[in-house]
Amino acid sequence: MKIQYPTLKTPLTIGVTAPSSGVEQHLHLLITEAEKQLIQRGMKVIIGNTTWTQLKGRSTTKEKRVSELMDYLLDERIDVVMPPWGGSFLMELLPLIDWDELKKAGPKWILGYSDISTLSFVYTIMTGYASAHGVNFTELSAPQWDELSSKWIDVITCKTGHSITQxxxxxxxxxxxxxxxxxxxxxxxxxxxxxxxxxxxxxxxxxxxxxxxxxxxxxxxxxxxxxxxxxxxxxxxxxxxxxxxxxxxxxxxxxxxxxxxxxxxxxxxxxxxxxxxxxxxxxxxxxxxxxxxxxxxxxxxxxxxxxxxxxxxxxxxxxxxxxxxxxxxxxxxxxxxxxxxxx
CATH class of the missing domain: 3.50.30.60 (LD-carboxypeptidase A C-terminal domain-like)
Known part of the structure; x- marks a missing residue:
């Protein structure tokens, strides 16, 4: 069997949802500045409600988290699902995800690290669809991106059959x-x-x-x-x-x-x-x-x-x-x- 890679359109649309931890109010600057950086680079950004809240180590209830995550993974407008950062409790969503529905939908990029790799890892081994381990959304709030962090765009836009070197x-x-x-x-x-x-x-x-x-x-x-x-x-x-x-x-x-x-x-x-x-x-x-x-x-x-x-x-x-x-x-x-x- 062959791994399947997402096919992207331009301009890219990034969906930000928090399947693990959300962002507390005093750090909302990280979200708004990251959004600004992506828009300046010609991308579109859709930010979900779970991103802005945090309670008991989670952005919100597991039911609300998985609902928004599934919406984003199935939304044809969204090219990349990119959480704000990781956390501790993403595993709670795994039994609630409709994996059959995701398999039917075809591949979509999930990008992040820390607890987000709980999702991306299982996504790949269960569906055969590629996923990416790298920067979280909040780390794109910097006015200038370093050489490695900025590579995420080149990587996810690499086409099937092609290669990329870092x-x-x-x-x-x-x-x-x-x-x-x-x-x-x-x-x-x-x-x-x-x-x-x-x-x-x-x-x-x-x-x-x-x-x-x-x-x-x-x-x-x-x-x-x-x-x-x-x-x-x-x-x-x-x-x-x-x-x-x-x-x-x-x-x-x-x-x-x-x-x-x-x-x-x-x-x-x-x-x-x-x-x-x-x-x-x-x-x-x-x-x-x-x-x-x-x-x-x-x-x-x-x-x-x-x-x-x-x-x-x-x-x-x-x-x-x-x-x-x-x-x-x-x-x-x-x-x-x-x-x-x-x-």
């Missing part, structure tokens, strides 16, 4: 402190980027069909009716194999190890050709047990390349990775490139 950043943002103090001004890069290879004896290149997201939220899917990973691997990745990309926030080395262990022994890494690990947000070692220890204990016996400190996730900037696209990743002297082919 390169690693030169610097990343080590702390969100300045962003919180100065909302809607962009990121504050202060640290030099270096993609790292876990085992120098392994290849500095990997190829396979991309799949992944936020480790914190994907882990909870195991054992649920939404764990279609084995079917996805067998039906869509039998020839190319997979490249898994994973990132985390607020997990120490032991928590990352336990989560990866659970994925491994649930068979998620079957036919895996390589793994990309994003820079870990709010990370700590557990005593002398480090991230490198965790990754080695999980992947060394598999004999596959593992690249870490990659531009993915909660420590910006980040690449836009397409679930379902065939990727080729190369790391040389701390610099990395990702080529994705929409096939």
């Amino acid at each position: 390169s690693s950043s030169h610097y990343f943002q080590s702390s969100w402190e300045q962003v919180y103090k100065n909302p809607a001004t962009g990121f504050y890069f202060d640290s030099e980027t270096e993609w790292k290879v876990l085992n120098q004896e392994r290849s500095n290149r990997m190829t396979g069909r991309l799949i992944g997201g936020c480790l914190n939220t994907l882990q909870i899917l195991i054992g649920t009716p939404f764990d279609y990973v084995q079917s996805f691997i067998n039906e869509y990745c039998s020839e190319e194999g997979t490249i898994w990309y994973l990132e985390s926030v607020g997990m120490d080395a032991a928590k990352i190890y336990r989560a990866l262990w659970q994925l491994k022994y649930n068979g998620w890494f079957n036919k895996c050709n390589g793994v990309l690990i994003g820079r870990a947000g709010l990370y700590e070692n557990l005593g002398d047990f480090t991230l490198v220890d965790a990754l080695g204990d999980i992947f060394d016996e598999m004999g596959i390349p593992v690249f870490y400190e990659v531009d993915i996730g909660h420590v910006p900037p980040q690449l836009v990775l397409v679930n379902g696209a065939v990727g080729e990743v190369i790391v040389e002297e701390g610099r990395g490139t990702l080529k994705m082919q929409f096939c």
Whole structure:
């Protein structure tokens, strides 16, 4: 079976809905400024009611969230569903989504990260439709977009049968402190980027069909009716194999190890050709047990390349990775490139 990619019209119309967390009133500036930036670039923006509210860690009730989400996914005017940001409770919507209706509707871009990857990941493995892991809507509130963040437009407008290449950043943002103090001004890069290879004896290149997201939220899917990973691997990745990309926030080395262990022994890494690990947000070692220890204990016996400190996730900037696209990743002297082919 073949992955299907959305076909876009111009000008693009972005639908903003909050299936997880909404935006509290004192941060509404992030929404209005992001809307302004997209309109200035010739796009249209439709903002849903769930975006503007927040209560008990959620934008609103799960019934209202799923209703607006389904409306946006089925609305032919909307090209990209782009939530304001992530959150904690998107999994509540999975049993309420009409997956058969989404399959009938055809592919539509979902773009975001953090808890949004709960949705985009399941969307791809259950339907065979591509989805995108990258910037959230609020991060587009900056008056100028950095090179990696701005790539989302090029990625989602790439046509089936074509390819697109992204390169690693030169610097990343080590702390969100300045962003919180100065909302809607962009990121504050202060640290030099270096993609790292876990085992120098392994290849500095990997190829396979991309799949992944936020480790914190994907882990909870195991054992649920939404764990279609084995079917996805067998039906869509039998020839190319997979490249898994994973990132985390607020997990120490032991928590990352336990989560990866659970994925491994649930068979998620079957036919895996390589793994990309994003820079870990709010990370700590557990005593002398480090991230490198965790990754080695999980992947060394598999004999596959593992690249870490990659531009993915909660420590910006980040690449836009397409679930379902065939990727080729190369790391040389701390610099990395990702080529994705929409096939």
